[in-house]
Amino acid sequence: MTFLAPGFLLAAGAAACAVIALHFIVTRRPRSMPFPTARFVPDAPVAARERSLRLSDLLLLVLRVFTIMLVGVALARPVLTPAREKVVRVIVADVSGAVADIADVRDSARSLMRPGDELIALDTSARTVRSPDSLSNRAGSRSVASLSAAMLAALRAGQRVRAGADSIELVVVSPVVATERDRATTAIRQQWPGRARLVPVRAMPADSSDLRPVEAVFLDSARPGFAVPRNRIDTVGAVVADGNVVVGTFERRWRFNGDSLKGARVIARWVDGDPAAIERDSGATCSKSILIPLDSSGDMVLRPGVAKLRASLSAPCYRAPSSPDTALASIIAGGSGKLASTADFPAATDSASPISRWLIGLAIVLALAEMVLRRRASKEEQGQ
Amino acid sequence: MRRVPHDGGGDRLMYSALLDAIRGLRWRARRASRIAVPGIHPSRVRGSSAEFTEYRAYRQGDDLRRIDWKLFARSNRAHVRISEERAVTPTYIVVDASASMGFPEGTTSKWYLLQQLAVALTAVAHASGDPAGIIVAGNPRVTIHPRTRRGLVTEVSRMLQHIDVSGSAPVAPALAVAARSASRVAIISDFLGDLDETLQAARQIIASGRDVYALHIVAAEEMEPPATISVVMDPEAEAVHRSLSTDTRKEYVRAFGAWRDGMAARWLASGAAYRQIITEKEPVSNVVRRIVRDEPIASLAG
Numbered sequence: 149m150t151f152l153a154p155g156f157l158l159a160a161g162a163a164a165c166a167v168i169a170l171h172f173i174v175t176r177r178p179r180s181m182p183f184p185t186a187r188f189v190p191d192a193p194v195a196a197r198e199r200s201l202r203l204s205d206l207l208l209l210v211l212r213v214f215t216i217m218l219v220g221v222a223l224a225r226p227v228l229t230p231a232r233e234k235v236v237r238v239i240v241a242d243v244s245g246a247v248a249d250i251a252d253v254r255d256s257a258r259s260l261m262r263p264g265d266e267l268i269a270l271d272t273s274a275r276t277v278r279s280p281d282s283l284s285n286r287a288g289s290r291s292v293a294s295l296s297a298a299m300l301a302a303l304r305a306g307q308r309v310r311a312g313a314d315s316i317e318l319v320v321v322s323p324v325v326a327t328e329r330d331r332a333t334t335a336i337r338q339q340w341p342g343r344a345r346l347v348p349v350r351a352m353p354a355d356s357s358d359l360r361p362v363e364a365v366f367l368d369s370a371r372p373g374f375a376v377p378r379n380r381i382d383t384v385g386a387v388v389a390d391g392n393v394v395v396g397t398f399e400r401r402w403r404f405n406g407d408s409l410k411g412a413r414v415i416a417r418w419v420d421g422d423p424a425a426i427e428r429d430s431g432a433t434c435s436k437s438i439l440i441p442l443d444s445s446g447d448m449v450l451r452p453g454v455a456k457l458r459a460s461l462s463a464p465c466y467r468a469p470s471s472p473d474t475a476l477a478s479i480i481a482g483g484s485g486k487l488a489s490t491a492d493f494p495a496a497t498d499s500a501s502p503i504s505r506w507l508i509g510l511a512i513v514l515a516l517a518e519m520v521l522r523r524r525a526s527k528e529e530q531g532q
Numbered sequence: 533m534r535r536v537p538h539d540g541g542g543d544r545l546m547y548s549a550l551l552d553a554i555r556g557l558r559w560r561a562r563r564a565s566r567i568a569v570p571g572i573h574p575s576r577v578r579g580s581s582a583e584f585t586e587y588r589a590y591r592q593g594d595d596l597r598r599i600d601w602k603l604f605a606r607s608n609r610a611h612v613r614i615s616e617e618r619a620v621t622p623t624y625i626v627v628d629a630s631a632s633m634g635f636p637e638g639t640t641s642k643w644y645l646l647q648q649l650a651v652a653l654t655a656v657a658h659a660s661g662d663p664a665g666i667i668v669a670g671n672p673r674v675t676i677h678p679r680t681r682r683g684l685v686t687e688v689s690r691m692l693q694h695i696d697v698s699g700s701a702p703v704a705p706a707l708a709v710a711a712r713s714a715s716r717v718a719i720i721s722d723f724l725g726d727l728d729e730t731l732q733a734a735r736q737i738i739a740s741g742r743d744v745y746a747l748h749i750v751a752a753e754e755m756e757p758p759a760t761i762s763v764v765m766d767p768e769a770e771a772v773h774r775s776l777s778t779d780t781r782k783e784y785v786r787a788f789g790a791w792r793d794g795m796a797a798r799w800l801a802s803g804a805a806y807r808q809i810i811t812e813k814e815p816v817s818n819v820v821r822r823i824v825r826d827e828p829i830a831s832l833a834g
Contacts, residue, residue, distance in 0.1 A: 180773055183764035184632030184642075184724050185754045188787040189774035 150311060152225035152495065160220020164213045171209045208525070211518040215511050222507035227311065235487060236313040237265040238305045242322030243283050244271040244293030245413075248350040254283045256321045256347050264312050266305035270294075270322070274301035295320075295328045295480065299336040306340075306493045315487035318344035320480050323351030326473040334479055342488025346481040351472050372437045374408030374426065377401060387424050387440055389416030389460055394453045402439045416440065416461065427465055434465035547651050547689055553817035554652055558660045559824040561621045561716065561743060587611040621743075622665075622678045623657040624710035625650045626703065627692070628721030629670030631767040634697040635751050641811040642751050646720050647692045649747060649809070652820040653718055655685045665714070668692070669706035669721075671699040678713060700768040704729035711737045718745040718823075723795060725768070735802045744804040745823065748795070751811050754788065757781060 151157060183189075241257045243250050257267060257280035269277045274297040277283065298320070306316050318340055322328070337344075378400055386395045404412075404423050415436070416425035425438040438461050448454050590599060590610035598612040627650050633643045650666060657664035663678035666688050674695065676688060703719065704726050710717045717737055719730065723746075734744045757764075757776055766772035776784065792808065799806035805826065809819055821827075 180763045180765035181761045182631075182635065182637060182767040183754075183757070183761065183774075184635045184722060184751075184767060185784075185788055186764040186766040186772050186774050187724075187769075188791060189764060189776055189784045190780045190787075192775055192777070192780055 149226050149228055151221075152227060154224055156220050156223035160217050160223075163220070164216045167212050167216060168209065171205070171212075205525075208518060208521055211514050211521065215514040215518060218507050218511035218514065222504040222511065226503050226507075228503065232311075233264055233313040235315045235317055236309045237262065237317045237319050238268065238302045238309065239265060239319045239321065240268045240270055240274070240298045240302055241277075241280070241283055242270045242293055242298075242320070242324075242328070242349070244328070246293060246323050246325040246328060246351055248323070248352045250283060252349040253321050254280050256349060257283060260319055260321070260347070264309065266309055268298060268301045268305060270298045270301075274298045276301070276305065293322075293328045294330055294333075295322070295324070295476070296330050296332045296336050298322075299333070299340060303336075303339060303493075306488065306490075307495070310490035310493040310495070313490055315489055316342070316493070317487050318342070319347060320344055321347040321349060322480075323349050323472055324477045324480060325351050325471060326476065329473060329476045333476070337479055337482070340488060341492035342486055343482070344480055346477055348472070348477070372402055372439055374404055374412070374428075374437045375402035375439055376405050376408075378403045384418045384420060386419035387416055387457070388419065389425065389440075389457055392453055392457050392460065393419075394451075394457050396448055396451075396454070399441055400439070401441075404437070404439070408437075412437075416457075425461055429465075436461065436465075546693075547648065547655075547685075550648055550652055550817055551655055551685070553815070554656055554820050555659075557656045557821060557824055559621075559623070559653070559656045559662070559716075560826070584613060585616045586614045588614050620662050621657075621660075621715045622663045622713055623653075623716040623718070624678060624714035625653055625664070625666045625688075626706050626710050626717060626719045626721075627666065627668050628703050628719075628723075628725065629668050629695050629697050630700050630725055631698050632700075632722055632724045633749070634767070636753050640697065642722065642749050643697050645809065645811050645816065646749055647689070648816045649720050649749075649820065650692060651685060651689045652816060653823070654688045656820065656824050657716075658684050662716075664688075665710075666691070667706045667710055668695055669701050669703045670695055670697070671701045673701065673706060673709075675709070700725060702726040702729060704733045707733040707737070711740075711742070714742065716743040716745070718747060720747045720749060722749050727795065731798060731802060734799075734804055738803040744802075746799045746804045746806045747823070748792075748799075748806065748808045749811070750792070750808060752813065755785075755810060757784065 237260060239257055239260050241253050243253055247253055261267060261280055267277050267280065268274050269283055270293045274294075302318055306318075309316060324346065381399065381401050384398050384400055386393055387398060388394075398418075400418070404426060409423065409426065412426040412428045414423045414425070415427050416423070416438070418424045424440050425436060427434050427436045440457070440461070442449065442454060442458055449458070587600065587603065588611060590612050594612050600611050600613050603609075603611050627646055629643075633646060634640050635642050654664045654666060658680065661680065663680050664684060665678035666676050668674040668691070674691060676684075676691060702725055703721055703723075707717065707719065707730060711733065717734075719734070721730075723730065734746065737744050761776055764774050764776055774780070796806050796808065805823075807819075807823060
């Protein structure tokens with residue numbers, strides 16, 4: 149067990165010591181007993197002291213100390229750490245449109261994956277996934293990945309797994325094409341404090357990158373192709389397509405069911421991750437099904453982002469040219485030559501401690517028990 | 533407000549042993565009564581009853597029917613027959629129901645002793661044919677006017693068991709009420725309240741030729757405070773907090789004894805029959821017997 153904020157432990161210990169000291173040091177003024185002839189007692193200062201150590205007092209002391217210590221431990225945010233491995237891996241699996249066959253990526257990730265490893269799927273964004281099986285059907289044909297985003301996600305994953313291992317190995321399963329590089333890629337890669345392993349996969353052949361005419365586009369029709377009505381009509385705040393983010397209030401009436409997504413590529417997503425538009429090859433042409441209501445009425449269509457989105461969605465199907473970038477590959481696979489040490493990753497101070505809430509709850513129970521016991525002891529004193 | 537615990541029966545069965553022990557007692561009057569109602573006590577009124585006392589020379593205005601004609605025939609002088617009358621002595625028991633009588637906490641032995649004394653004295657007066665009543669100087673004041681009917685003792689005992697012993701109601705006003713119709717007043721109190729006013733009212737009653745009994749209740753714990761008590765508080769003046777240490781304890785015993793002696797002297801000087809009664813020291817029946825026979829009580833200090 150480790151503590152994310154061990155300072156609270158020290159504070160709780162000090163407070164408990166103070167309570168113990170006060171319990172034995174402070175003497176109580178004895179209770180005044182009714183005495184009708186009290187007037188005949190000389191009027192001297194009431195300096196009588198009473199020190200009694202009863203079982204209830206000891207129980208009260210134990211309850212108070214336990215309550216304080218539980219609160220201190222809870223605030224120190226204890227985290228139960230699993231058995232420590234020597235090396236854990238952060239695997240970045242590129243599932244963007246640059247990959248020729250996602251099955252290659254899935255197989256590679258499956259062979260690399262060990263318990264305790266972190267798997268990051270990379271297409272238009274980088275996200276953590278639980279298993280390599282989740283890597284299927286995620287990328288659209290035109291989705292362009294960013295290795296910068298992948299490296300940032302890997303750094304965050306390194307913080308998460310640092311407690312369970314001595315070293316962290318970064319593994320990148322990607323064809324590493326030129327379109328995945330941006331100006332920040334090199335700088336972000338240098339922040340990873342160790343070497344990385346590159347597992348290359350086949351890139352989409354350059355000769356298959358062509359324009360295919362669009363057969364059908366549904367923007368404002370009554371029912372888009374492959375779509376089924378949603379159980380409950382709702383609204384969503386943004387849609388992401390081809391790197392464009394359009395913020396607005398979109399009413400969602402339709403959704404793609406599981407069958408309609410088979411063999412299709414997602415080309416736009418709602419901000420909550422649901423597919424908003426897909427495209428599907430049909431021989432020499434391709435068809436698109438778009439669930440985004442871009443109503444021509446109102447001023448939304450005048451916004452540049454909406455116009456760009458509309459043009460993007462109406463454009464012919466397009467496969468980005470993807471040729472492996474050897475320079476970028478050497479940057480990714482470079483580094484200090486050693487595996488990244490977990491000590492180089494700062495501890496995540498915002499981590500949640502699932503034990504804390506239980507400890508706080510137990511402390512509240514103990515505090516209530518202390519209050520009940522104290523009242524009972526007070527009543528007993530008054531009864532004497 | 534604190535209600536003194538009592539037996540749920542609440543009738544004279546609770547005092548049956550005490551009442552049996554005092555059966556046959558008569559409460560003799562210390563002074564001749566001025567009441568004309570026939571009773572068993574000597575009366576100042578001279579009348580024409582059958583109990584002959586003396587002859588007196590006839591004076592103008594005397595009733596001619598009271599002239600002893602046979603004596604007139606022998607002596608040729610007119611004399612009237614004088615006989616001694618017997619009268620009742622209406623009795624009031626005035627009890628103090630202030631908070632100090634609820635001592636000690638838990639046993640309330642002072643109040644318990646007061647109840648027994650009040651019931652026993654009422655029973656003795658009632659058995660003597662005297663109208664008996666009781667005034668509880670509490671908050672509120674409760675009164676049973678003097679009467680001779682049956683059930684009086686039960687009524688008094690039941691009433692006393694439902695009294696809240698609290699507050700600091702004065703005794704003197706209750707004494708003034710009793711003085712209106714009683715020839716004998718017995719005050720049962722610890723006299724820790726309005727002692728001066730009570731004494732003054734008692735003097736007025738005594739000056740008018742009536743009897744006053746001052747029955748001073750003292751708890752044994754007041755005579756010798758238990759060692760477990762270290763800080764004390766006057767229940768009728770909660771601002772008074774005192775510490776009972778070894779030194780102050782001795783001083784307390786001395787001061788309390790001096791106060792009791794002084795008070796006894798003041799009561800006796802006023803002409804009242806003063807009795808100091810300590811709780812749990814003597815059977816109540818013995819105490820009652822000594823009171824009504826005007827004998828000194830064993831627990832009387834000094």
